[in-house]
Amino acid sequence: MNHEADIAVIGGGFGGALMAMVARRLGRSVVMIERGRHPRFAIGESSTPLANLFFQQIVEEYRLPQLLSFRRWGEWQRDHPEIGCGIKRGFSFFHHRLGQVFSDDMQRRNQLLVAASPRNEVADTHWYRPDFDHHLANEAQRLGVDYFDQTELVSFDEGPAGVTLAGQRNSELVRFRAGFVIDATGPRGWLHRMLGLTQGSLPLMPKTSGLFAHFKNVGAWPSADGVPYPVEDAAVHHVFDGGWVWVLKFNNGITSAGVAVTRQRADGMGLSEGQPGWQRLLAELPSLAEQFADAEPIGQFVFVPELSFCSRQITGARWAMLPSSSGFVDPLLSTGFPLTLLGIHRLASCLGGGIDIAEYERQTISELEQVSRLVGALYASMGDFEVFTALTQLYFTAVSFSETAHRLNKPELSGGFLLCDHPVFGPATSEICESVVSLANRNETLMKIHNLIEPFNVAGLADPAKRNWYPVVIDDLFAAAAKLGSSEDTIREMLLREKLI
Numbered sequence: 001m002n003h004e005a006d007i008a009v010i011g012g013g014f015g016g017a018l019m020a021m022v023a024r025r026l027g028r029s030v031v032m033i034e035r036g037r038h039p040r041f042a043i044g045e046s047s048t049p050l051a052n053l054f055f056q057q058i059v060e061e062y063r064l065p066q067l068l069s070f071r072r073w074g075e076w077q078r079d080h081p082e083i084g085c086g087i088k089r090g091f092s093f094f095h096h097r098l099g100q101v102f103s104d105d106m107q108r109r110n111q112l113l114v115a116a117s118p119r120n121e122v123a124d125t126h127w128y129r130p131d132f133d134h135h136l137a138n139e140a141q142r143l144g145v146d147y148f149d150q151t152e153l154v155s156f157d158e159g160p161a162g163v164t165l166a167g168q169r170n171s172e173l174v175r176f177r178a179g180f181v182i183d184a185t186g187p188r189g190w191l192h193r194m195l196g197l198t199q200g201s202l203p204l205m206p207k208t209s210g211l212f213a214h215f216k217n218v219g220a221w222p223s224a225d226g227v228p229y230p231v232e233d234a235a236v237h238h239v240f241d242g243g244w245v246w247v248l249k250f251n252n253g254i255t256s257a258g259v260a261v262t263r264q265r266a267d268g269m270g271l272s273e274g275q276p277g278w279q280r281l282l283a284e285l286p287s288l289a290e291q292f293a294d295a296e297p298i299g300q301f302v303f304v305p306e307l308s309f310c311s312r313q314i315t316g317a318r319w320a321m322l323p324s325s326s327g328f329v330d331p332l333l334s335t336g337f338p339l340t341l342l343g344i345h346r347l348a349s350c351l352g353g354g355i356d357i358a359e360y361e362r363q364t365i366s367e368l369e370q371v372s373r374l375v376g377a378l379y380a381s382m383g384d385f386e387v388f389t390a391l392t393q394l395y396f397t398a399v400s401f402s403e404t405a406h407r408l409n410k411p412e413l414s415g416g417f418l419l420c421d422h423p424v425f426g427p428a429t430s431e432i433c434e435s436v437v438s439l440a441n442r443n444e445t446l447m448k449i450h451n452l453i454e455p456f457n458v459a460g461l462a463d464p465a466k467r468n469w470y471p472v473v474i475d476d477l478f479a480a481a482a483k484l485g486s487s488e489d490t491i492r493e494m495l496l497r498e499k500l501i
């Protein structure tokens with residue numbers, strides 16, 4: 001069987017399906033080729049305000065209104081209650097000492113709660129990927145994408161007229177001819193292996209491993225009076241020296257939980273054994289063990305010996321990898337979705353003649369490397385929660401500044417993900433992260449972080465008086481209007497337009 005298309009997208013997860021839909025909206029014929037079959041388990045679930053904004057920009061620019069309600073919890077619940085998701089009002093962090101029950105003091109030195117949205121209606125979400133990706137693949141077909149699942153590709157031949165991909169589907173030979181190929185198969189994915197590409201290195205990032213599963217019957221993590229949002233309506237991070245555990249609750253009774261740790265800790269806990277490794281981890285985290293006392297895994301544990309990855313080459317004359325195939329750092333800070341969505345937007349711009357592919361490559365690598373520096377520094381400070389907390393403020397400052405700049409239609413202020421292209425914020429962040437990893441003067445580093453944040457801080461962050469609890473306070477944004485070259489009235493108009501107040 002021979003099939004021809006302008007664009008072949010390999011991988012039918014959310015990234016591939018959205019890319020395929022955008023290409024259709026650009027008037028291209030598209031085939032999407034998936035090895036598996038929906039619905040299927042996929043990891044990478046927690047969205048963020050910036051990711052949701054990038055998602056919204058794509059669906060608006062490429063006329064995909066049928067997807068708009070996935071940008072927010074309230075609209076999602078009204079329009080698609082059948083598609084599982086979780087509510088995410090913020091980022092919750094709890095710092096544990098291995099072997100000890102979690103405890104905190106009056107200053108709340110062992111926790112950090114950063115609200116991302118002021119109320120449930122406009123909250124972010126955790127995407128239950130078996131449902132969500134399935135829906136997107138169906139939507140892609142509705143837009144005219146030719147979809148081939150259960151297809152195992154085995155060859156890639158690039159010629160002057162295009163690329164020929166060949167493989168097998170239900171023991172039949174299939175051949176696809178396309179002008180351009182987009183790889184959306186994830187880290188260490190199909191094109192990376194097929195083209196025999198080499199791995200690059202990710203700055204400051206230690207070698208880490210991951211172990212994760214979906215569970216039922218997960219108990220509740222205790223809350224306290226006056227919290228900025230219900231602590232479990234969030235991406236919950238349990239941080240300890242050498243790693244961290246995530247707990248994400250969906251509205252279908254399923255909880256996603258897993259751990260990312262340095263290779264040394266993974267070996268020490270025998271995580272590669274799956275469930276016995278998970279039990280050994282819980283034994284070191286007694287308060288979390290209590291929450292998981294009645295939990296039962298649904299399906300298999302997945303062990304990933306090496307989480308981080310970066311391909312040295314991510315584009316060619318007739319192909320490109322999505323950011324999610326180009327590299328991956330760590331689930332910490334939920335950076336996978338925003339990077340993937342930025343990449344889809346930029347590749348769409350390449351297809352439409354807006355930017356060239358070399359610029360796509362430069363931006364993708366530069367953002368991946370900046371995420372790597374920040375996450376590498378966070379790993380280096382997991383035993384020192386004050387430094388860890390200060391570093392997270394670099395992330396929260398950069399993303400809230402970028403989000404507001406985009407919403408004010410001033411994308412030129414946003415300077416790449418984590419403000420990595422900003423002439424001051426980008427290099428200063430790199431330098432701070434390097435000094436944390438090299439254990440340079442701790443107090444000086446804390447002061448540098450404080451000073452760097454100030455001119456970009458539009459969300460009342462890094463305020464000791466708040467004792468690590470940061471609700472959304474609209475007045476903080478009004479007070480910071482000048483930092484965005486804006487006025488209080490313009491900010492109010494924007495918030496009303498976006499239905500955020």
Ligand SMILES: Cc1cc2nc3c(=O)[nH]c(=O)nc-3n(C[C@H](O)[C@H](O)[C@H](O)COP(=O)(O)OP(=O)(O)OC[C@H]3O[C@@H](n4cnc5c(N)ncnc54)[C@H](O)[C@@H]3O)c2cc1C
Pocket residue numbers: 010011012013014015016033034035036042043044045046047151152153184185186187189190210212258322324325330331334335336337338340
């Ligand atoms: C442990 C972990 C936790 C994460 N948590 C988060 C998070 O909370 N928030 C966040 O923003 N990001 C997170 N990420 C990153 C996130 O998973 C990715 O950004 C996201 O999955 C990218 O989606 P995608 O559809 O592009 O790729 P994927 O989800 O990787 O999907 C790839 C698709 O390609 C298919 N495929 C694979 N090989 C082939 C082949 N040879 N031929 C055809 N098809 C193939 C697969 O079956 C799959 O359907 C996490 C990643 C990991 C590893």
